[in-house]
Amino acid sequence: MKSLICIAPGQFEYRDKEQPQPAPGQALIRIRRIGVCGTDLHAFEGTQPFFTYPRILGHELAGELVDTGGAVGFEKGETVSFIPYFNCGTCIACRNGKPNCCTNIKVCGVHVDGGMVEYLAVPADKLLHGEELGFDALALVEPLAIGAHGLRRAGVEAGEFVLVVGAGPIGLGIIALANIAGAQVIALDVNEHRLSFCRNKLGVQYTINGAQEDVVARLQAITNGDMPTVVVDATGNGKAINNAFQYMAHGARYVLVGLQKGDISFPHPEFHKREATLMSSRNATREDFEHVIRCIRNQQIDPLTFITHTVPFKATKDQFAGWLDPANGVIKAMVAID
Structure with a gap:
């Protein structure tokens, strides 16, 4: 499968990788949309804290569920997103209901490789139902949850x-x-x-x-x-x-x-x-994600309004740097994988 790796500040490279084989408790998603956020842009320019290179960016994601990983209530082929903050479940923050600031947190696309790939394995307990939202809208649930x-x-x-x-x-x-x-x-x-x-x-x-x-x-x-x-x-x-x-x-x-x-x-x-x-305020919790999805479904907010630039995955490397320039009027860039 194709992946886009930020090998150093200001440098992207497409590479072929093996399609991931999900471990027990992991779901497999075919990525269809990748929202580009400030974290990604700052990582590219070398100003993002908590960051090391090389790294596959991307945590505003939507796709098709290929393997449920045993997640209850989910079916293969359905449209999904997921909560991209992987917490340990045992630290003081997790025990107190704050998994968003887990002491050992691994944020997808920051601490571990993210979604600028064709397929991604994620913890099955982080899955989110698409709730009849399109790929573009679903990919923007995460930044709205923030x-x-x-x-x-x-x-x-x-x-x-x-x-x-x-x-x-x-x-x-x-x-x-x-x-x-x-x-x-x-x-x-x-x-x-x-x-x-x-x-x-x-x-x-x-x-x-x-x-x-x-x-x-x-x-x-x-x-x-x-x-x-x-x-x-x-x-x-x-x-x-x-x-x-x-x-x-x-x-x-x-x-x-x-x-x-x-x-x-x-x-x-x-x-x-x-x-x-x-x-x-760090990251978000499932409660925040569900609130945003309700707001979108109730037509209280239209996330598609924010999308000003859409590019195919194969063009992302060449266009990414331009999204840092305010003169280009970027509100939200979206990467599409067909």
């Missing part, structure tokens, strides 16, 4: 102001799901194309261009001086993460969904007087 988990961590309530910093694919998912939760969403980015997408495709009333506007003044005007009670970073940019501490209301919650390699720095007195809450 956003759903971050919002659940924040405990978003209807009517409150939620500031989402970063309107890339993860940020757009957070925005869409915050809308569903009834929040008053504010989108902050420096890319006017993405802010326009927020307004025109997601119906966001409040957008701020951080490169052109006084962010604090605009937030004060929008919130009648209160500032947002929830701030979510979806940039993974150190400067943006540190700047956002000043955007918090008193009593606010700040959730870091984006990830960067550097330190976080903020003035303790300002943080303390707000009695603010800072939390990270």
Whole structure:
């Protein structure tokens, strides 16, 4: 079978591999769609933490089930996805119902080889039914689940102001799901194309261009001086993460969904007087995946709106680098394997 391997930052190579033979407890999936996410892009450019090379990227996946691996309720030939975070089941996090931050976690396409292949063996207990979704929509459940988990961590309530910093694919998912939760969403980015997408495709009333506007003044005007009670970073940019501490209301919650390699720095007195809450949000749980699938099936969110570029698997190597250039207007790139 064909595979696409990131052998070093900036370098891809197609290689032939043996089709995997699933071990006991593993299911075998014929991969049909691969969503390209920020993790993949950052790995390609060499800025992704927790990463070693060579590595087969890809964890936003949908395909056809070839071998159920004994998974109850699944049938060969059905459309499936899976939860791409392989946890140990025995560590402190797993015992406390947080497999998404298992101490020994192996994320597909990050710690272990991922889905830029024709066939992939995965733990059978991670399978997700396709629920009549098409391959494209099903491949985008994972990035939307990332956003759903971050919002659940924040405990978003209807009517409150939620500031989402970063309107890339993860940020757009957070925005869409915050809308569903009834929040008053504010989108902050420096890319006017993405802010326009927020307004025109997601119906966001409040957008701020951080490169052109006084962010604090605009937030004060929008919130009648209160500032947002929830701030979510979806940039993974150190400067943006540190700047956002000043955007918090008193009593606010700040959730870091984006990830960067550097330190976080903020003035303790300002943080303390707000009695603010800072939390990270890592991966997602089955509960988040199921919530997203329900939202898609109920037509509350259309993931296909996010797809701006679709390429065949054989063209991915040549086109991948271009998706890093903001001038190309990429929201979400999708790789199709026929």
